[in-house]
Amino acid sequence: MTASPPVIPIVERCQALFEDLDLNAVKQWKAAAPGRKAIGYMPIYVPRELVHAAGMLSVGILGGGDQIEVIQGDAYYQSYICRIPRSTIELALTGRLDCLDGMLFPSICDVIRNLSGMWQILFKDKYVRYFDVPQNYEDAIGGTFYINELAALRDDLGKLRGAPITDDELNASIRVYNENRRAVQELYAYRARKPWQAPTSEVYLVLRAGMVLPPEEHTQLVRDYIDAADALPRPKRDNARVVLNGSFCEQPPLGLIKSIEMAGCYIVDDDFMLVTRWLLDDVPESGNPLEALSKAFLHRSATTAAKYDTKRADKGVFLLKQIKTSGAEGVIFAAPSFCDPALLERPMLQDVLSRHTVPHTAFKYAENTGQMAPIREQAGTFADSIKLWSAA
Template sequence: MKNSKDIIDRCQQLYEDLDFTAAREWKAAEPGRKVIGYMPIYVPREILHAGGMLPLGIVGGGDQLEVIHGDAYYQSYICRIPRSTIELGVSGRLDFVDGMLFPSICDVIRNLSGMWKLMFPDVYSRYFDVPQNYADDIGGNYYKAELKELCEGLEDHCGVKITDEALRRSIAIYNENRRLVREVYEFRALEPWKAPASDVYLLIRAGLVLPVEEHSQMMQDWLAAVRHEDRPMRDNCRVVVTGLFCEQPPLNLIKSIELSGCYIVDDDLLLVTRWLLGDVPIDGDPLGNLADAFLHHSESTAAKYEPDLKEKGQHLVRSVEKYGAEGVIFASPSFCDPALLDRPMLQHVLADKNIPYIAFKYAENSGQMQPIREQAGTFADSIKLWSEA
């Protein structure tokens, strides 16, 4: 049996590798292979997989990438992920990527789709729009047609064929992957001292650059290993961390939250890996099934319109209740419109339920963790010392 440290060490290597060597090697292994990059928060990776392509998650450059060119493309007041993504592009680190998908998350990523078209005209670039209307015959039909258009665009550009049969197989493979991601999250919530949040993050993040089959195996191995390992349980409080769905926090920030006395029992990191909440049916029309899952069984987040006022923010309350969290940490990237505009509404919902919370901002290259530790530590102390429980 592999031990969890070896697995996480491998994940860390993947995380630190800004040249995406694993994806390059996958592509080079067979002639004609294609790699399609995608940005947060969600794309139906099943479609790419069904065409024999490797979906490659691009979530910025982190705190190790020196942004030189990227700054020249942006104004002063903007988040960092577009700068570092441009940097990855212009520095040649994505020169093996055949296509890029820019999901509907905010105006910055939306406009980046057009920038990519201008800067990399030979790369297939698509703004991946999703419906904000969730009626089957309105938003559903629109989305199905968008998925079909995406399939056709990939087929044309990449010379692949995406059949219904292949889609069904890929849906089954991704169902399995999502089940394992959920299992990892459940395990962490149950025994967080055995599953440090930074390890879980690295494990899930590896799924952005590895073939899905390999990632599923990796998660199985990790789960098997950690169940047999023991680590000391700390007197930490249990928190949900939210606002991290796009620009990634530095790994040190995740570690700092835990070191300051908070077990992270749920988060909204890397939502693409568990965006669809249950298994997508394999029988019938595969694009219709993906559309139905998106409309009716997908995550709630700031980039999605919530048509029911009473339902606004309830996903956070449910998460707190389900995982026995004692508080919520709002950690949002600076200048992140969706997260920061949503935050007051979510805070009102939590306040109504007497759920304590704190908030701070970060950038993917934030280096100074002391204020975060102090804030999170004070939060943890206040929960431990003063909470009614």
């Protein structure tokens, strides 16, 4: 029997990948074989299977966090626009994204949408695509549109590599990502079961490693982490179990996640990097792959603010399910400043939670927020109040 690797080196490796804004892991992957290409993408969701099927590496771009000083990027945005586009532009203008051969900008909000046009202007030698997804969930309507969008992206990527992407290649990539999603689901289930064993400050880094590693390697990393985390007994605290909501695009600084945990909260579910678990089940691995991806998107995908709820009654259902499945006792709404999707969605979700008597609190952050004391105090008070209520 092989001993599980210790958890610390795994987390340290993930931390190093997280801090590497120069994307050295991507450069190394590209250098390992001639002709390799990498395609960047922004939150929330792109079908990474297509990029993988083209033999390319998909690279999640989540801004510069609190690690870079944004100088040039600020010259492109007014003060009332969120942070992620300006730090992303900064990364690109300082050459840190040069190793990317293209960028995908998914439909999430007007800022990211317009960033696609800025990219077309600023980086003319790169492949750029705004990737639209349907807000109509009928197979014959939104599905047909989406399959055509997928086909256009598949054609583009095929041209970029110099050969069309076959159905067999795509089905093989679906298989790879099914496995990756299963591993991530195992990680989330494990954390919900034993949050003291898998703190979110670590789970976040493990998930984040999947933004730059090939999916096969990331799947193994996730499973190694679960084994290693389980092998190292850690003290169980009387913390409040919370779901974090609203952090699906611009990311909070790692210090903020740690602050919430230190304040007495176990984060048992969240919406970080939803691309890793946007599709809720396995996608069929044989047959028409575009149709399979479309059906998965339309009928079995996560819910977030960027997605239309067809009926009023649908609002908050996904969040309530997250709360139930993870055994959470409350919700922390943590949204980036000036994030229209998260901040406009929030009052509706708060109302749903209030009607279901789920405690909740809310604050805003920026990816470079430095002052954690107010957040720690607020999260601590929230955790205390949950504990008091549950004792009552």
